[in-house]
Amino acid sequence: MRTAETAGTEHERVIGDFYSEFPYPWHVTRLARPHDPGLYAALISQELGDFTHTRMPRDARIWVPGCGVNQALITALRHPEATVVGSDVSEESLRMCAAAAEQVGAPNLELREEGIAGAPYRDEFDYVACTGVIHHNPDPGALLRSLAAALKPAGVLELMVYNDFHRREFTAFQEATRLIGRPQDIWYAKRLAAAFQGEGLLAERLRAEKDDPDVQFADTWLNPCERTYSVAALGDLAAGAGLALEAPCVSPLGRALGTYMWEVPLADDRLRERLEDLDDQVRWQVCNLLLFDRSPLLWFYARRAGNPLPRSQEAARDRAFLDTVMTRVESEEDVWILGPSGGYRPLERPARAGGDPGEFHDVVALADGSRSMRDVLAAAERTPGPQALRRLRTMVSTPAFPYLVARHAT
Ligand SMILES: C[S@@+](CC[C@H](N)C(=O)[O-])C[C@H]1O[C@@H](n2cnc3c(N)ncnc32)[C@H](O)[C@@H]1O
Incomplete structure (x- = not known):
């Protein structure tokens, strides 16, 4: 399926091969299509503070770059009147997605084997959902510029990258296995995990997860490339791509983890008021710092800097x-x-x-x-x-x- 035009960068070949060997996440256990075709478009508009339901059209053009096995299909089912393009560099993930789509029926879904770096889209999509993807690339800023270019001026980007405070032990282990000289070798990484007798955060996590299924262990502990961010660093990355963080997005994963509110519990009214007075992004960064390992996933809606629609704060x-x-x-x-x-x-x-x-x-x-x-x-x-x-x-x-x-x- 990979052609000269879609081959992408050398790293995209590496990451595509990695996720073809270890497609992650695996098939979800449940898929659903609402009878009200406009339901999820309305709910997205609402999360952006638009209770008139105009931000996200129900017949939107949607792109899900780095869609993996499930995300493009979940999106196509949730938005049955939208057209959804799912793309990835992992041929196997796309094959698994296509097989599931065939079983449930998703005529509004088109899958493309394509890297984000060379994606050809300009001012084309109302909504782009790219979660857990750009941080697996050495130059996430370049990919973010591709995503920004693909958005219509008033389009919405749903973006998730790793939070610094969630990833320290994993990035340390990944780097160690690379230095040992056996990158992306699951057998070797699991051997190292089993043999390691250290103590502390990394050792405890490793002991708990060393027998996880290979695809899960690989995504977490063996990834060829992983970049992590604070809210402020993500804000800078977004600004460099002509984007601005707009609003937090609660994902199903965030909901399951129970950490999705960008709020610091404070037993002091004056301090709470002071926090409320801050610009949203500064307040999210304070939460990121103080909540530390319990801070939410960095899962946000972003908008193009030149978006003609007014920009609101959370209080509004x-x-x-x-x-x-x-x-x-x-x-x-x-x-x-x-x-x-x-x-x-x-x-x-x-x-x-x-x-x-x-x-x-x-x-x-x-x-x-x-x-x-x-x-x-x-x-x-x-x-x-x-x-x-x-x-x-x-x-x-x-x-x-x-x-x-x-x-x-x-
Ligand atoms: C951890 S999975 C996340 C899948 C999906 N976004 C989700 O949230 O379920 C990362 C996916 O991004 C894909 N990917 C990583 N870098 C990419 C790139 N530069 N272009 C296209 N796909 C990429 C990988 O092949 C993999 O399928």
């Missing part, structure tokens, strides 16, 4: 949420489950999209489309401060917590 998104009349997500979704020996099979009956809103059950129940969220919170006898309000907004109205949509939603 919270106010917009309070002013919005919202209603419970009622959409059902078709579901496919991965069988024990591979292959997806459909569930007989559709499932309810979203599931249980947990601690915000009362808020979701009271949001019946008849009054603003400010009035809903009053009816629920909740008077959240700024941090609690942000948490509430995040946990009821975003793609990771799909419980409420603005009333005019499709």
Whole structure:
């Protein structure tokens, strides 16, 4: 499948071969397609603070570069009226994705074997989702410039790179195996892991993960290349590519880890106010530093510097949420489950999209489309401060917590 035009850089060949030997992540256990085709576009707009649902069109053109095995298919199913291009340098990951797409049916998905470095797109996509990819390349800034060029001026980039504080033991081990002279040799890396009798953070993690399945162990401990960032360093990288970080994005992984709020728990009202007064990116960096290993994944929405739409801060998104009349997500979704020996099979009956809103059950129940969220919170006898309000907004109205949509939603 690889042609002269799509061959990419020498490193893209290395990383493509690595992820063809160790495709990661493996097939997800569950795939779903909502019956409301505009649901996830609306939820993305909402996470960006746009409760009119115009930022992300439901018939968007979407690019998922470095899509791996699942991400392009998950995206195509979530946005059935969009056209989705998934690209990767790993032939095997693309083959696995195509096989799954064939089983569930995703006519709006096109897969391309293509490196980001030489990708030809200009002002083309409404949405680009690139998560866990550019940090596996020696020049992530160059790739980010390709992603920025591919965005329409008002387009949205969903970007995730590794957080410095999450990766120290892994990058240290990767570097050590490279110096020992057996890079990307899983057998050798696992031998080193089994033999190592040290103590401390790295040793403990290694002991816990040394028997993980090869594909998982390889992605974490053996990667040919890994760069890591702080919020500030990512902000600089983005600025160098003509981009600006816009808003945090809660991923399913962030939700599962329980670390997705860019807030520092502080038992001091004045200090909390001081933090709230900071520019968002500075506040996220303070959180990054103080929360340290518990700080969230660096998973953000970014926009082109010349984006004509007004740019808001998180506090403005919270106010917009309070002013919005919202209603419970009622959409059902078709579901496919991965069988024990591979292959997806459909569930007989559709499932309810979203599931249980947990601690915000009362808020979701009271949001019946008849009054603003400010009035809903009053009816629920909740008077959240700024941090609690942000948490509430995040946990009821975003793609990771799909419980409420603005009333005019499709
Ligand atoms: C850790 S996986 C993440 C896959 C997917 N983005 C996800 O979140 O599930 C990284 C993927 O990025 C791909 N990749 C890395 N560098 C790339 C590049 N320069 N161009 C295209 N794909 C790349 C790899 O082949 C691999 O499939």
